[in-house]
Amino acid sequence: MTHHEADPGACRRVCEALLRYRRVVVTSHLRPDGDSIGSSLALAWALREIGTDARVVHRDRPPIQLADFPGISDIDIGDTIPAGTEAVVVLECGDLARTGLSGFDGLPVINIDHHPGNSGYGEVQWFDGSASACAELVFEIIAELGVPLTADMATQLFVAVVTDTGSFRYPGVSPRTFSYCARLLEAGADPVSVARKLFDSHTLGRLRLQGAVLQTLEIDPGGRLAMLTLTDADLAASGGVPEETDGLINLPLGVKAIQAAVFFKEAGNGHWRVSLRSKGEVDVGRVARGFGGGGHKNASGCTLEGPLESVRARILERMAPEVAAHAGPVAVPASGA
Numbered sequence: 001m002t003h004h005e006a007d008p009g010a011c012r013r014v015c016e017a018l019l020r021y022r023r024v025v026v027t028s029h030l031r032p033d034g035d036s037i038g039s040s041l042a043l044a045w046a047l048r049e050i051g052t053d054a055r056v057v058h059r060d061r062p063p064i065q066l067a068d069f070p071g072i073s074d075i076d077i078g079d080t081i082p083a084g085t086e087a088v089v090v091l092e093c094g095d096l097a098r099t100g101l102s103g104f105d106g107l108p109v110i111n112i113d114h115h116p117g118n119s120g121y122g123e124v125q126w127f128d129g130s131a132s133a134c135a136e137l138v139f140e141i142i143a144e145l146g147v148p149l150t151a152d153m154a155t156q157l158f159v160a161v162v163t164d165t166g167s168f169r170y171p172g173v174s175p176r177t178f179s180y181c182a183r184l185l186e187a188g189a190d191p192v193s194v195a196r197k198l199f200d201s202h203t204l205g206r207l208r209l210q211g212a213v214l215q216t217l218e219i220d221p222g223g224r225l226a227m228l229t230l231t232d233a234d235l236a237a238s239g240g241v242p243e244e245t246d247g248l249i250n251l252p253l254g255v256k257a258i259q260a261a262v263f264f265k266e267a268g269n270g271h272w273r274v275s276l277r278s279k280g281e282v283d284v285g286r287v288a289r290g291f292g293g294g295g296h297k298n299a300s301g302c303t304l305e306g307p308l309e310s311v312r313a314r315i316l317e318r319m320a321p322e323v324a325a326h327a328g329p330v331a332v333p334a335s336g337a
């Protein structure tokens with residue numbers, strides 16, 4: 001089994017710890033994504049193969065586009081670690097609070113993550129920032145445990161990698177990623193079926209929602225920054241549901257000249273949820289932190305209070321210089337929008 005230069009014994013230490021406990025909870029972060037869900041389920045199923053009573057407990061329900069994948073009903077939705085649990089595996093969480101769960105109460109925690117900034121909590125840690133998804137680490141754990149991959153495990157791990165890499169487009173995709181994916185396909189993951197469920201299973205309401213949101217598209221005078229807005233009224237009129245607004249911010253980034261996108265979404269009580277996305281060196285994480293929000297260089301968010309025009313002005317004041325500093329000179333005439 002291939003290990004990582006940075007911490008070659010970590011996978012083995014995780015497996016040795018896992019073998020010590022018979023009742024284990026596997027969890028991940030609030031608002032779980034494809035990697036949280038796929039990695040949690042595959043690991044729990046592998047642990048059951050070696051006789052462990054393993055349960056997946058997440059605080060929040062899976063997003064709708066993941067509802068049709070195998071074993072989703074095997075996830076317990078709750079906010080407490082069940083009584084009798086002997087150890088907790090926490091995937092993808094920089095700190096324990098990210099799980100949204102209570103009841104850790106001194107239980108041994110195994111901390112497995114690939115995001116920078118992990119606080120290093122837990123009795124055993126495996127951090128590997130070079131992994132494209134936590135699923136790569138879970139893949140290695142399953143192999144180290146000697147458990148054969150089932151088709152359901154392979155499917156969930158493949159979904160995890162596809163979603164966490166933006167369909168193999170984000171940094172972190174490596175030869176290792178593809179060699180693991182090859183073995184997931186050999187074990188029964190079907191990329192055609194996975195793609196159809198992930199990308200071609202939306203509602204008509206989502207399409208109408210895209211239309212409504214694109215009607216609000218504005219491009220800043222430099223041609224590099226796109227802004228989209230969604231009001232509650234537009235959301236209701238489209239027939240879409242709030243979960244279906246995920247990903248709308250990425251639509252303008254498909255345009256070559258556009259280097260960053262801002263999405264303003266009404267969030268109740270005079271507040272606006274502001275999502276920020278960028279390409280390359282444009283750092284929207286810094287902009288969001290300036291408003292008390294958080295995130296990464298290319299994906300972040302914050303919440304601001306006030307009328308839309310004032311919220312937009314405050315965001316633009318910070319975004320315009322950030323885009324200008326990293327995205328070079330004006331790309332297209334504003335009229336080209």
Ligand SMILES: [Mn+2]
Pocket residue numbers: 035036092114132133134164
């Ligand atoms: Mn991940």
